[in-house]
Amino acid sequence: MNGTSESLTERPLDEGRAALRRVRRWLWAFVVCLVLSGLTAFPLETETRWLADVAAGPAAPLTDHLPxxxxxxERTRDGIADTNARYPFLAYGTDWLAFAHLVIAAAFWGPIKDPVRNVWVIRWAVLxxxxxxxxALICGPLRGIPLYWRFIDMSFGIIGVVPLLVVLRALRPLERPARAAAVAG
Structure with a gap:
């Protein structure tokens, strides 16, 4: 009898620990992507030069069909290079963009440490x-961004929300006991 009751109480604990491990893995993946996204906002001129070289190279079947x-x-590469040569202070805006990504990534330390208590950060990130x-739909046309590029931009929000929704779903069963304990305590 004692062995049965112990196994029944251990099972929810093991499931809870496994859920927390999964949640933390998803959160770490999200943070790594935020950091990488932020770091890539610094060397835009180099990156756009590289991208234009790849798009114009012999192994560019996609851009051959999509001139x-x-x-x-190429226009983006030229615009960034010209702007950096003539008005380098404007790149300071993308430096702040990069910094914002890194700060947002740092804000996930709380959810990684205690995802149930800091679930609000995850919900904020979903928003x-x-x-x-x-x-993208409002500012893109105002800035002359082609529709297909706005879809690429929007995909970051769509792809980014997936791990966050997985995390929120995994946290639901863990939030119930935490709320009950808060009410009882």
Missing amino acids: ALREWI ACAGIIPL
Whole structure:
């Protein structure tokens, strides 16, 4: 009898620990992607030069069939290079963009440490991912961004929200006992 009751109480604990490990893995993946995204906002001139070289190279079947994409990549490369040569202070804006990504990634230390208590950060990040879509749809046309590129931008919000929704779903069963303990305590 004693062995049965112990196994019944250990099972929820083991399931809870496994759920927390999964949640933390997803959160770490999200943080790594935020950091990488932030770091890539620093060397834009180098990156766009590299991308234009790849798009114009012999192994560029996609841009061979989509000349507008190649033209956009080359225009972007030229615009960034010209702006950096003539007005380098404007790149300071993308430095702040990179910094914002790194700060947001740092904010996930709380959810990684205690995801149940800091679930609000995850919910806030879901809203931020959703906000990418209206930003791209409203500001993109105002800035002359082609529609296909706005879809690429919107995909960051769509892809980014997936691990966050997985985390929120995994946290639901863990939140119930925490709420009950808070009410009882």
